Amino acid sequence: MKNPKILELRLLKLLAVVLACFGFFHSVQAKEIVVSAAASLSDAFKDIAKIYETSHPQDKILFNFGSSGSLLNQIAQGAPVDLFACADESTMDMAEQKGLIFPGSRQDFINNHLVLVTFIHSKLQIRELADLDKPLIKWIALGQVVTVPAGRYTKHALQAAGLWQKLQDKFIPAQNVRQVLDYVARNEVDVGFVYESDAKLFSDKVKILYRVPLPKPVQYPVALVKNTQNPNRAKAFMDLLFSVKGQRIFRQYGFAVR
Numbered sequence: 001m002k003n004p005k006i007l008e009l010r011l012l013k014l015l016a017v018v019l020a021c022f023g024f025f026h027s028v029q030a031k032e033i034v035v036s037a038a039a040s041l042s043d044a045f046k047d048i049a050k051i052y053e054t055s056h057p058q059d060k061i062l063f064n065f066g067s068s069g070s071l072l073n074q075i076a077q078g079a080p081v082d083l084f085a086c087a088d089e090s091t092m093d094m095a096e097q098k099g100l101i102f103p104g105s106r107q108d109f110i111n112n113h114l115v116l117v118t119f120i121h122s123k124l125q126i127r128e129l130a131d132l133d134k135p136l137i138k139w140i141a142l143g144q145v146v147t148v149p150a151g152r153y154t155k156h157a158l159q160a161a162g163l164w165q166k167l168q169d170k171f172i173p174a175q176n177v178r179q180v181l182d183y184v185a186r187n188e189v190d191v192g193f194v195y196e197s198d199a200k201l202f203s204d205k206v207k208i209l210y211r212v213p214l215p216k217p218v219q220y221p222v223a224l225v226k227n228t229q230n231p232n233r234a235k236a237f238m239d240l241l242f243s244v245k246g247q248r249i250f251r252q253y254g255f256a257v258r
Helices: 004-030 039-055 068-076 089-097 129-133 149-160 177-185 196-201 231-242 244-252
Strands: 032-038 060-066 083-085 107-112 114-119 140-143 171-174 191-195 206-211 218-224
Touching (some): 032 231, 039 060, 039 196, 039 231, 068 083, 068 089, 089 149, 107 231, 107 244, 114 149, 114 177, 140 149, 149 191, 177 191, 177 196, 177 206, 191 196
Parallel strands (some): 140 171, 140 191
Antiparallel strands (some): 083 218, 114 191, 114 206
16 A cells, blocks of 8 residues: 555645646736737737737737727726727727726827728729719728727818718728728729728738828827736837837838837
């Protein structure tokens, strides 16, 4: 019969291993940083995350990309998010008004431009927004005004040109700018309103017809979510957005850096 002390020692060692494993997995979970960001940021943010994870191998950046308004609603409903980056000031204003972001953490980190694009092989020529009212233009893709900042920028531009109501029957709403790009790239619509950075990313499928004049530049703010469980790590990733390396990546993807 085996010595009871030996069995007890083995059990204690096994228990230590189990507890150590549990502690390890718990530690990994605690070091996951959840970033909710506008869809137009997806490619640049993924590249910046690689830089962060190289210098912080114990951490993992988890992304949730979508329309800024939808992401805001998720945070308001209690979604576990550490960092929020959106594509317009008004969405972050709402986050601030609802008390969803950490006071004083909000900063603008890049700019963009709203442009009108068409299928790469299209023969269309647009010299001004008024050309959209011509019979030749049948379908116009744009982001949903309620949740997509690019859609709101589009509405403001068309209202200023006296075209918003006139063009209603031509509008094809989309969930985000990437969906607008898909419609245009598949030649399912005549034109679409997107950000210049996205248009450049799809330069083999769409071409820019016109840079849309806006009263204010498109600015992207970022902020720590108030209920973050990883404030220091989230802040470290946020700081990387403003770094020389981070800004270089944004420039490569067609953003206007600060």
